[in-house]
Amino acid sequence: MDLDLRKLRYFVAVAEELHFGRAAERLHIAQPVLSRQIRALEDELRAQLFVRTKRATELTPAGRQLLDDARPLLSAADATRRRVAQAARGSKTFTIGFMPGLTVTEAVRAFGASHPDIDVELIRTTWNDQVDVLHDGRVDVSIVRLPIDQAGLTVRPLFEEPRVAMLPSDHRLAGKPVIDITDLADEHLLQDPDAVPEWRDIALELRTRTAKPIPAMRSVEEKLEHVATGRGISIIPLSVATFYRRPDVVAVPVTDLAHNSVCLAWVSTRRSRLIQEFAALAGTVDWNAAR
Structure with a gap:
C-alpha cells in the first residue's frame, strides 16, 4: 500500500x-x-x-x-519538489543556513570563488527551524548550534564557544567580571530549562514549582527585550551576545557553563558533490577569527 x-x-x-x-x-x-x-x-x-x-x-x-x-x-517530499523545480528551471544554487551570531563570510567567499557559476544563497535560521530547513529542502547545508535532533543528519563539529548570562544593566550581578551558575539560582530563565542543564540542577523556581510561563519568542531581539525589561535572564553563546550588544543588557561570563558547540549539518541521504566540497572547505575556515 x-x-x-x-x-x-x-x-x-x-x-x-x-x-x-x-x-x-x-x-x-x-x-x-x-x-x-x-x-x-x-x-x-x-x-x-x-x-x-x-x-x-x-x-x-x-x-x-x-x-x-x-x-x-512530508519534509522529504517538500525537499524533493524544491530540488526538482530548481533543476527544471536550470538554476544552479547552493543555499547555506546559519544561526544568529555566526559569521559565514569567509566560507561563502571561498566557496563562491571555487564555483563562480553557482549562486550562493543564505538563510538565517532560529532555534526552532535550524533542522527543519534541512529536511524540507530550503537549504543544502546548515551551520547549527547544538543540541539538535540529529536523526537523518550528518553533523560535523566546527568549533565551540563560551556561553554568557544576559542580564538587565541594573541587575545585582551586572557589574561582576564573572559569576558561577549558582549565582543565578533564584532567577527566572527565559528559555527551555533543558537547554541549560547546569541551571536546572540548582534553580529554585523548579524546586519550588513556582516557574513562570516562558513567553513566545521568535528571535534574539525579542529575547533581549524581555531581559532588558526585567522579565528574566537568558543564557546565550558569546558571539550572539557580542553581535546583539545593547546598552540596557549586560553579558556576564559564567565559569561553570558548558560551551556551545557549532556544527555543519546536512541530510545524510544527500550525495551532492557540492555539499562534500563545502564540508571540506568549512573544516579549513578559522571560525574563531570570523567571530
Whole structure:
C-alpha cells in the first residue's frame, strides 16, 4: 500500500490542532471532507488514529506513531519538489543556513570563488527551524548550534564557544567580571530549562514549582527585550551576545557553563558533490577569527 501524501498532510494538521474544525480552516477545506479523508486513511492503515469525544480530539498510540513518521516524510517530499523545480528551471544554487551570531563570510567567499557559476544563497535560521530547513529542502547545508535532533543528519563539529548570562544593566550581578551558575539560582530563565542543564540542577523556581510561563519568542531581539525589561535572564553563546550588544543588557561570563558547540549539518541521504566540497572547505575556515 502506498501512502497518500495529501492524506498525510491532512492527518498532520488534525494531529497538531487536535480539532477537526481548526484543521479544516488551516487546510482551506470543508470539515466533512477532512473527516472523510481521515477515515479513509484509517481504513487504509487499518488503525484508529484519533479518539473523538464531544470535548476533545486525541491521538491514539497508532496516531502518535504516524505523526512521528509523517513529518519527516512530508519534509522529504517538500525537499524533493524544491530540488526538482530548481533543476527544471536550470538554476544552479547552493543555499547555506546559519544561526544568529555566526559569521559565514569567509566560507561563502571561498566557496563562491571555487564555483563562480553557482549562486550562493543564505538563510538565517532560529532555534526552532535550524533542522527543519534541512529536511524540507530550503537549504543544502546548515551551520547549527547544538543540541539538535540529529536523526537523518550528518553533523560535523566546527568549533565551540563560551556561553554568557544576559542580564538587565541594573541587575545585582551586572557589574561582576564573572559569576558561577549558582549565582543565578533564584532567577527566572527565559528559555527551555533543558537547554541549560547546569541551571536546572540548582534553580529554585523548579524546586519550588513556582516557574513562570516562558513567553513566545521568535528571535534574539525579542529575547533581549524581555531581559532588558526585567522579565528574566537568558543564557546565550558569546558571539550572539557580542553581535546583539545593547546598552540596557549586560553579558556576564559564567565559569561553570558548558560551551556551545557549532556544527555543519546536512541530510545524510544527500550525495551532492557540492555539499562534500563545502564540508571540506568549512573544516579549513578559522571560525574563531570570523567571530
